Structure formats: C-alpha cells, structure tokens
Amino acid sequence: MTDQRSQAELVRQSLKRRYRKERRFRLYGIVAIFIALASLFILFADIIGKGHTGFVKTTITLDVTLDSETMYLDDPTDKDQIAMADFVAPIIAALQDHFPNAEGRAAKRELGRLVGSYAASDIRDLLEANPDLLNTTQTMEFLAHDTVSVYVKHADDPSYSIRLSEQQQAWVDELLEKGVVDTSFNDVLFSRGDSREPGNAGILGAIVGSLFTMLVTLAISFPVGIAAAIYLEEFAPQNRLTDFIEVNINNLAAVPSIIFGLLGLAVFIGLFGMPRSVPVVGGLVLALMTLPTIIISSRAAIKSVPPSIREAAEGIGASKMQVVLHHVVPLAMPGMLTGSIIGMAQALGETAPLLLIGMVAFIVDVPDGFFSSATVLPVQIYLWASSSEQGFVELASAGIMVLLAFMISMNALAIWLRKRLERRW
Amino acid sequence: MQTANLLPLILVLAVAAYGLAFMRSRAVAAPLGGIRNLKALPFYYAARAALWCAIPALIVLAAWAGFEGKVIQGMVISSLPQNVWPESPGQASLVLSQISNVAAGKLNPEFVPEHIAGAAGLLENLRAQSGTFKTILVLLIAALGAAFAWTRVAPHINARESVERTLRRIFFVCAAVAVLTTVGIVFSVIFETVRFFGKVPITEFLFGTSWSPQTALRADQVGAEGAFGIIPLFTGTLLISAIALLVAVPIGLLSAIYLSEYASKRVRATVKPLLEMLAGVPTVVYGFFAALTVAPFIRDMAELVGLEASSQSALAAGLVMGIMIIPFVSSLSDDVINAVPQTLRDGSLALGATQSETMKNVIFPAALPGIIGGILLAASRAIGETMIVVMAAGLAANLTANPLDSVTTVTVQIATLLVGDQEFDSAKTLSAFALGMMLFIVTLLLNVVALKIVRKYREQYD
Numbered sequence: 075m076t077d078q079r080s081q082a083e084l085v086r087q088s089l090k091r092r093y094r095k096e097r098r099f100r101l102y103g104i105v106a107i108f109i110a111l112a113s114l115f116i117l118f119a120d121i122i123g124k125g126h127t128g129f130v131k132t133t134i135t136l137d138v139t140l141d142s143e144t145m146y147l148d149d150p151t152d153k154d155q156i157a158m159a160d161f162v163a164p165i166i167a168a169l170q171d172h173f174p175n176a177e178g179r180a181a182k183r184e185l186g187r188l189v190g191s192y193a194a195s196d197i198r199d200l201l202e203a204n205p206d207l208l209n210t211t212q213t214m215e216f217l218a219h220d221t222v223s224v225y226v227k228h229a230d231d232p233s234y235s236i237r238l239s240e241q242q243q244a245w246v247d248e249l250l251e252k253g254v255v256d257t258s259f260n261d262v263l264f265s266r267g268d269s270r271e272p273g274n275a276g277i278l279g280a281i282v283g284s285l286f287t288m289l290v291t292l293a294i295s296f297p298v299g300i301a302a303a304i305y306l307e308e309f310a311p312q313n314r315l316t317d318f319i320e321v322n323i324n325n326l327a328a329v330p331s332i333i334f335g336l337l338g339l340a341v342f343i344g345l346f347g348m349p350r351s352v353p354v355v356g357g358l359v360l361a362l363m364t365l366p367t368i369i370i371s372s373r374a375a376i377k378s379v380p381p382s383i384r385e386a387a388e389g390i391g392a393s394k395m396q397v398v399l400h401h402v403v404p405l406a407m408p409g410m411l412t413g414s415i416i417g418m419a420q421a422l423g424e425t426a427p428l429l430l431i432g433m434v435a436f437i438v439d440v441p442d443g444f445f446s447s448a449t450v451l452p453v454q455i456y457l458w459a460s461s462s463e464q465g466f467v468e469l470a471s472a473g474i475m476v477l478l479a480f481m482i483s484m485n486a487l488a489i490w491l492r493k494r495l496e497r498r499w
Numbered sequence: 500m501q502t503a504n505l506l507p508l509i510l511v512l513a514v515a516a517y518g519l520a521f522m523r524s525r526a527v528a529a530p531l532g533g534i535r536n537l538k539a540l541p542f543y544y545a546a547r548a549a550l551w552c553a554i555p556a557l558i559v560l561a562a563w564a565g566f567e568g569k570v571i572q573g574m575v576i577s578s579l580p581q582n583v584w585p586e587s588p589g590q591a592s593l594v595l596s597q598i599s600n601v602a603a604g605k606l607n608p609e610f611v612p613e614h615i616a617g618a619a620g621l622l623e624n625l626r627a628q629s630g631t632f633k634t635i636l637v638l639l640i641a642a643l644g645a646a647f648a649w650t651r652v653a654p655h656i657n658a659r660e661s662v663e664r665t666l667r668r669i670f671f672v673c674a675a676v677a678v679l680t681t682v683g684i685v686f687s688v689i690f691e692t693v694r695f696f697g698k699v700p701i702t703e704f705l706f707g708t709s710w711s712p713q714t715a716l717r718a719d720q721v722g723a724e725g726a727f728g729i730i731p732l733f734t735g736t737l738l739i740s741a742i743a744l745l746v747a748v749p750i751g752l753l754s755a756i757y758l759s760e761y762a763s764k765r766v767r768a769t770v771k772p773l774l775e776m777l778a779g780v781p782t783v784v785y786g787f788f789a790a791l792t793v794a795p796f797i798r799d800m801a802e803l804v805g806l807e808a809s810s811q812s813a814l815a816a817g818l819v820m821g822i823m824i825i826p827f828v829s830s831l832s833d834d835v836i837n838a839v840p841q842t843l844r845d846g847s848l849a850l851g852a853t854q855s856e857t858m859k860n861v862i863f864p865a866a867l868p869g870i871i872g873g874i875l876l877a878a879s880r881a882i883g884e885t886m887i888v889v890m891a892a893g894l895a896a897n898l899t900a901n902p903l904d905s906v907t908t909v910t911v912q913i914a915t916l917l918v919g920d921q922e923f924d925s926a927k928t929l930s931a932f933a934l935g936m937m938l939f940i941v942t943l944l945l946n947v948v949a950l951k952i953v954r955k956y957r958e959q960y961d
Contacts, residue, residue, distance in 0.1 A: 092853055093853070096856075107770055110774055302677065306674055322681050329942060330882070331883070333688075341683050346564075348568075423779075423784075429918050453783075459783075459787045485779065
C-alpha cells in the first residue's frame with residue numbers, strides 16, 4: 075500500500091514540472107510564430123518607411139521670362155539656333171528675382187544647380203512647340219535637382235548625405251517658405267522609363283516590360299500546362315514513360331530559377347539566335363519555369379472532380395475526350411485558374427533568370443512590343459537598389475510597393491475566384 | 500512577313516477552314532436527310548479542317564523562325580572573302596554584329612571595310628528573301644492542309660475519332676514539354692561544361708581552393724590564367740545555407756507544431772496565410788531588405804561589441820534567406836504532422852502524457868522522416884537562391900567560416916559571370932555553365948532524396 079501511495083505522490087510531484095514543461099513548449103511555439111510574423115512586419119515597415127518618399131517629387135515653380143537676348147535665340151523654329159541657345163539663363167534669371175543678392179558667376183552656378191538638368195530641355199520643348207511664346211513670361215514647374223530633393227525630403231535622416239552648400243540650403247529654405255519649392259505626388263514615377271537621375275526615373279518602362287513578358291508567359295504556360303495536366307490525369311497509360319514525365323515535372327518544380335536562365339541563354343539565345351533582353355525570351359523562360367506549378371495545381375483540380383460526373387457522362391455515350399472537355403475541364407477550371415494566377419504571380423516576381431538573358435540593360439524608352447529591349451519590374455528594382463546614387467533607394471522601395479501591390483491583387487483575385495467558383499462535392 | 504504577323508493570319512485561315520468545312524459537312528448531309536446520317540457532328544469535320552490547316556503550318560513556321568537566324572548568319576559569313584574569314588567564334592560574332600549594325604542603318608557603310616558593307620547588303624537581301632519564302636511556304640501549307648481536310652468531309656468518315664486522336668497527341672506533346680525542358684537544361688549546361696573542362700582540368704575545378712575567374716586581357720599579365728577552384732564557392736554557399744536553415748528550421752518547425760496542435764481554428768486561419776505571405780514575397784525584395792537594412796544593422800551591432808563585420812556579411816544574407824524559407828519548412832512540417840494518424844495521438848494522451856510529451860515522444864519521431872524531407876527541400880531552395888545573395892553577399896571568394904565575413908556563392912558567381920557582355924569562348928564564361936551544372940546536380944540529388952523520403956513516409960500511413 076505504502077508503495078502505491080508513494081508512486082501517486084511521485085506522479086503528483088512531477089506533475090508540476092511536467093505542466094511547466096508543457097507551458098514552456100507552448101511558449102516556444104508562440105515565440106516562433108511571433109518571430110516569423112515580426113519579420114514580415116519589419117520587412118513591410120522597412121520598405122514602406124524607405125519608399126513612401128519615392129512617391130513624392132520636389133518641384134520648383136518659377137516665372138520664367140523667355141527673353142530672346144538672354145537665351146541668344148531670335149527664332150525658335152531654327153534648328154541651329156535652338157541647338158546653340160542657352161536655356162539655363164532664363165531659369166537662373168528667374169531664381170535671381172527671388173535672390174537679388176546672388177550675383178557673380180559662382181552664385182549663378184549654384185542657383186542653376188537647384189533645378190534638375192532636364193529643366194533647360196523643358197523650356198526648349200515648350201519653345202519648339204509654341205514659337206510665339208518667345209519674349210513672354212511663363213509660369214513653369216520644374217523638377218528640382220536631386221540634391222535639392224534629398225535635402226527637402228530627407229534633411230533629418232542621417233543615412234542621407236546632404237550635398238548642398240550652406241548658401242544653397244538657405245535659398246531652398248527660403249523658397250520652401252515662399253512655396254516656390256514644393257512637393258507633390260510623383261507622377262513622373264508612373265509616366266517614364268529609367269533614367270540616370272532619380273528625379274527623372276520612372277517605372278512605366280518596367281511595368282510595360284513586365285506586362286509584355288507576362289503575356290508571353292501566360293500565352294504559353296496556361297494552355298500547355300492545362301493540356302499536360304489533362305493528359306497526365308486522364309489519358310496517360312500506366313507505364314514507365316508516364317512515370318518519367320511525372321518525376322520530371324516534380325523535379326523541375328524544384329530546380330533553382332537561375333538554371334532556367336542558363337537554359338534560356340544557351341537554347342533560346344545561343345541555339346535559336348533570338349535577341350537578348352527582349353520580352354519574348356524572358357516570357358519563354360518564365361513560362362518553362364512556371365509550367366510545373368500550373369501542371370501540379372491543375373492536376374489537383376482535375377483530381378477533385380468526382381468520378382460520378384465522368385461515369386454519368388460516359389453512361390450516356392460520351393467519348394473519353396467529350397467527357398474530359400465537356401464535363402471535367404469546365405468543372406476543374408476554377409482550380410486551374412487559381413493555380414495559374416499564383417504561378418503568374420511567382421513569375422512576375424522572378425528576377426534571377428532574367429538577369430542572364432540580358433534584361434538588365436539600362437533602357438530609357440518604354441518598350442513598344444514583344445521584340446523591343448525591355449526590363450521588368452523586379453529587375454528594375456534590383457538595378458535601382460544596387461545603384462550608388464542615393465535617390466534611387468527610395469525609388470527601389472517605391473517600385474517594390476508597386477510590385478507587391480500587383481502580386482497581392484493577383485493573389486487576392488485567385489482567392490476570390492476560388493471562393494466564388496469552387497464547388498464542394 | 501514577320502513571324503508575329505503570320506500567327507494571326509494562320510489563325511484567320513484556320514477559322515475560315517473551320518467555317519468552310521462546317522458548311523460543307525451540312526451540304527453533304529442535306530441530301531442524305533440531315534446531319535444524323537453523318538458519322539460525326541459537323542463540328543468535328545470543321546475542327547479537323549482547322550487543325551489540319553493550322554498545325555502543319557505552325558510547325559513549319561516555328562522551325563523556320565528557330566533556325567532562320569543561324570542559317571542566314573552562316574551564309575553571310577561564308578560569303579566573306581577567304582582572306583578575312585573570322586578565326587574564332589568570338590571574332591565571328593564581332594564581324595556579324597558589325598554587319599547587322601550596318602544593315603540596320605546604325606553604322607555608316609562608308610566607315611567599314613568594303614567586304615563588310617557588301618555582306619550587309621547580302622544580309623538584308625537574305626532576310627527579305629527568307630521572309631518572302633517563309634510567308635509563301637507557310638500559307639501554302641495551311642491552304643493545302645485545309646483543302647485536304649475539305650476533301651475528307653464525307654458521311655462515312657468519322658472525323659470525331661481523328662480530332663480526338665490529334666488532341667490526345669497535342670496533350671501528350673504538352674506533357675512532354677517538361678521532359679524537353681529537363682533535356683534542354685542538361686544539354687545547355689553539359690556542352691559548355693565539357694568545353695570548360697577542356698581548358699581547366701576537372702580536378703582543379705573540384706579541389707582547387709581559390710576562385711578568381713577574371714582572366715586578364717594580355718597573356719603576360721599577373722594572374723592571367725585565372726583560378727577556378729570551386730571549394731570557396733561551395734563553403735560560402737554552405738555557410739549561408741546553414742545560417743538560413745538554423746533560422747528557418749526551429750522557427751518553421753515550432754510554428755508548425757503550435758499551429759497544428761495548439762492553435763484554435765481562428766488563429767490558424769489567420770496566421771497560416773500570413774506565414775505563407777513570406778513565401779510569396781519576391782526574392783528581390785528580400786535581397787533589398789538584406790542589403791540595405793539587415794547588413795548595415797549587423798555591421799553596426801558588430802562594431803558596438805567590438806567585432807569587425809563586413810558590410811556584405813554572410814550572416815545578413817543567411818538570416819534573410821532563413822526568413823524566406825520559414826514557410827517552406829512550416830507548411831511541409833504541418834502536412835506531415837497532420838498526416839500522423841490520430842490514433843497515435845489519442846493513445847499517448849490516454850496514457851496520461853501531456854500534449855508536449857505526446858508531441859516530442861510520439862508524433863515527432865513518427866513525423867521525422869517527412870520533416871527531414873521538408874528540410875532537405877528547404878536546403879535545396881536555399882542553395883539555389885540567387886537574388887538575396889547577389890544583392891547582399893559579396894563577390895570575393897573567401898574561404899572562411901566566419902559569418903561576419905563576406906563570402907560568395909555558386910549562384911552569385913553564375914549571375915555575375917553571365918550578366919552583361921561575354922566573350923563566348925573564354926574559360927570565364929564557360930565556368931559559369933560548369934557551376935550551373937554543379938548546382939543542378941546538387942539540387943537535383945537533394946530533391947530526389949527528399950521526395951523519396953516524403954513519399955515513403957506517406958505510404959507508411961496511407
């Protein structure tokens with residue numbers, strides 16, 4: 075008896091320790107989840123924190139007198155005169171109206187460096203389009219120089235270095251107070267291609283490039299993926315060849331993406347002589363990469379169609395192909411679409427293989443077709459992130475936000491489709 | 500005509516063939532007393548005509564477009580006078596780009612030697628001819644196909660069977676694309692790798708301890724040979740992957756355990772998609788985060804405690820990569836933990852074990868093979884990951900185990916060696932393909948082993 079009691083005693087004593095262990099174990103799990111979610115949160119917060127200023131541009135609004143004498147220009151329709159004319163002078167003159175004390179060459183030069191280097195060509199374009207504006211005064215909005223932009227947006231941020239002289243800082247402060255220097259929504263970001271200057275760089279070129287690339291990827295991987303899934307699920311005989319194909323698909327799904335870049339380089343560019351850095355080649359490579367994802371999810375969708383549907387169709391005399399195309403595929407379509415959208419979202423964010431097929435070139439123009447040199451959104455982000463110019467970091471994070479917005483909406487679409495169209499059997 | 504313009508034309512022809520064959524089948528059926536006297540529905544006669552029209556034409560078009568460029572290049576090169584024939588492939592590509600620049604009008608013909616200008620004329624000529632021939636040939640084949648199908652619209656011919664057979668074949672070809680891709684990958688790396696081993700002995704590649712592929716411009720410069728020892732790259736890759744797994748395995752595994760055993764349905768429904776979001780974030784975003792936030796942070800922290808850290812430390816890349824593969828580990832472990840039969844759980848709990856004891860002593864050992872499979876898959880993912888390391892790890896091939904030092908990886912080297920202009924025959928370019936082959940083999944082995952373990956484990960409980 076005593077023996078038994080002491081054993082119960084022992085259990086009771088150990089219980090406390092065991093419950094403590096239990097609580098600790100549970101805590102480990104919570105901590106793990108917390109760390110994972112915290113890193114997700116920090117990642118997003120960091121990108122938004124770095125990138126929200128990318129959506130803001132700094133402008134200088136000036137009353138520019140387009141005086142023919144200061145510009146050495148009598149006739150804006152004359153190409154030679156336009157080429158020789160001095161379009162910076164009226165800008166400096168307009169700035170001098172605000173700071174009458176700024177005289178001398180050095181001061182003028184410093185004033186001139188407040189506006190971006192495209193300001194002069196803005197005036198030229200205006201005069202070329204409307205020659206009769208010569209000798210009038212126009213209110214024009216110029217992009218500020220990148221150093222001014224950094225000063226206005228990041229004066230308190232120690233990770234940015236201010237490259238304005240004391241004098242220029244004082245000027246900009248005064249202009250800010252007057253409202254001449256102002257910040258507004260960065261429409262340049264969404265209306266231009268890449269540029270060497272952060273203020274003039276936009277992601278429109280990259281977005282259009284991504285669009286062309288994705289169209290190629292979709293046009294290939296969606297039909298081919300679905301057809302392959304149909305074959306494997308419905309028609310494939312049980313033999314070695316089928317097994318081999320299945321093993322291949324599973325392995326391809328796990329091949330590192332950069333290997334597909336090597337494939338593209340060696341086969342599409344090397345063997346077939348296709349041009350470098352074009353959306354067609356990028357789209358082909360990404361299509362091969364996303365194909366396994368689409369095949370695997372489409373197969374799952376086909377598998378989930380209950381056999382009774384097939385049997386009913388067969389029972390009233392449909393051929394195997396009719397069963398599949400008229401009944402199984404339409405019912406599996408929501409699942410196939412969901413898988414394809416998720417595959418496309420993956421392809422949209424892919425960078426590494428595109429580096430190898432030359433989509434990292436510096437391209438200013440917005441691409442206009444499947445065979446024009448282009449870059450894509452993630453590659454553009456990579457290029458900006460590795461640039462040494464400090465204004466590009468905020469552009470890269472702004473680009474990341476746009477990319478994430480695209481991906482999140484694609485995934486949301488997939489989830490919505492699944493909720494909306496999926497049938498439970 | 501351009502290939503891109505021919506595609507819609509073929510489509511139009513196919514639609515026309517469809518319509519014509521449809522009408523023809525009805526016309527054939529009418530005197531017999533309606534379409535029920537045909538062997539197949541008019542749709543199938545029409546579909547067969549469309550297939551016959553489009554498929555042969557598309558195959559010819561694809562073949563033509565694929566080899567047009569190479570053939571024309573060969574003809575242009577061989578048209579050059581004997582004494583200026585390019586000696587090496589590198590020179591040939593230089594000459595060709597010059598010729599095509601002249602032909603495209605980017606280069607003034609007066610600035611180049613006469614034979615180049617002549618060849619440019621020839622190039623333009625050949626291109627135009629090829630375009631014309633291609634258009635005629637493709638349209639002819641499409642028309643012939645449609646015509647043949649038209650003659651085969653007859654009541655006793657079962658068009659449905661032939662359409663279904665063709666569709667089946669198309670489906671099979673689509674499934675075979677996966678195999679073709681694998682074959683393409685293997686061949687694209689194998690040829691260049693063999694050529695690379697012709698220049699650099701395989702033993703030096705596998706066992707050499709220094710890597711500096713920068714071959715010099717002149718043969719007499721210092722280090723003109725370049726060094727191609729893969730060991731520092733492998734250790735660098737392993738170091739970063741090991742850090743990543745050290746982060747991802749405990750976090751992923753513990754969160755999977757918590758989610759599958761403890762969490763309420765509501766918590767699970769919110770936390771799981773959030774965790775999976777980590778897998779959906781593009782790698783370039785992680786690279787950005789690692790290079791611009793984590794790496795400087797680690798450097799500052801290390802300085803604070805008096806350690807010296809590189810601004811491109813292996814630790815930063817590894818940590819961020821670990822965050823990226825958390826969802827792989829957690830969702831795979833979640834699957835295998837859920838696959839452990841409920842009876843094992845019930846049995847253990849009934850004997851008085853606490854939930855954690857059940858987990859540690861019963862479920863975990865039962866799920867271990869599956870979990871190891873998942874970890875191997877995550878490892879292969881880490882080894883093949885490119886963007887994070889390209890942006891956050893360095894280029895210098897240091898043979899070190901110090902996580903605060905800068906290391907380089909196989910993928911970084913592939914990317915840097917092949918980005919931008921390359922000379923085709925140099926050991927430097929070829930080495931990237933050899934590295935690619937190594938990477939492919941290693942990840943393939945990891946995947947095959949992992950899938951085998953997972954499958955075997957599944958069979959055990961199914």
